[in-house]
Amino acid sequence: MRVSHYFEFEDRITGGIAESVAHQRTMLDRVGVEYTTEPTLDADVLHCNLMGPRSVWYAKRARDRGVPVVAHTHVTAEDFGDSFRFTNALAVPLKPYLGRAYGLADALVCPSEYNRGVIADYTDAPTTVISNGVDREKLDGFESLEAEYRERYDLEPPTVFLVGHVIKRKGLETFVNLARELPETDFAWFGPLDLSLKGRETTRLIEESPENCTFTGYIDDVRGAFAAGDVFLFPTHEENEGIALLEAMTAGKAVVVRDIETFDWLEDGEDCLKVSATGTGGRMDADDEIAAFADALRRLRDPDLRERLGANASTRSEAFSLDAIAERYRSLYERLT
Known part of the structure; x- marks a missing residue:
């Protein structure tokens, strides 16, 4: 079996999608599936990770030639907004475009049950859920970097942290306001910080953040983030899965998440703390939300609670290891061929 495992715009896109593609290719290597990263119809399966115009072009021709098409549903209109400059405007026409593009697939791979539910409004193409997974080996030895990264960013434990692109959708406003609410606690967001790509509101939040809130920008060794951080705060408003969350759990960190449908598989008080996004009457105002998150962080x-939640989270994350997931891709490809 030979798979055309194509990632359009591979040289331009970073973050969770790029990480997922890297994980997939590691898994294909481990189960012995031959693949090329070039788009080609000279393959048993065409697997597109981003349905840009070139991927759509190949998908249409693959169907004409009887080559099965697999498409990953990394991108939805729901999680595209509040990301970078102009993404809110683009999110409106994105949904019908993706509906047509995803409809070209013989099988859609959704990273979570939540994502599969969202995709049901786009197309009736068959779906299967396969987690993006977590590369546990990538984090090996992270503990040895603790002193270096705490000193580099002047962080005192217990440090509240987040990993990934700094974008509003991931709860930037909540993150900054919590730092303001808890001035005695250090907050650190590890991830790319290119203000030229940010909207006006995102830039303002970053520039006006309090002294105890650090935005590190890109770091060359992501293990340093998990070494310096103690509590992984993930107040995201919309997420397909969250690789950084899985990494934090793998590292044995206590995690605090917004109680949204994406995280239904997590158990409050056992492997995380959840903060409800709604209050009396079905909604929670900003002050109540900050108070609820602050209470969880307090x-x-x-340290005993952090240790217990972190240990449970680490155990829970084992089901998302690349070794535990890899066989699902070979099974999917074989079912289509």
């Missing part, structure tokens, strides 16, 4: 000043 609880996690208790």
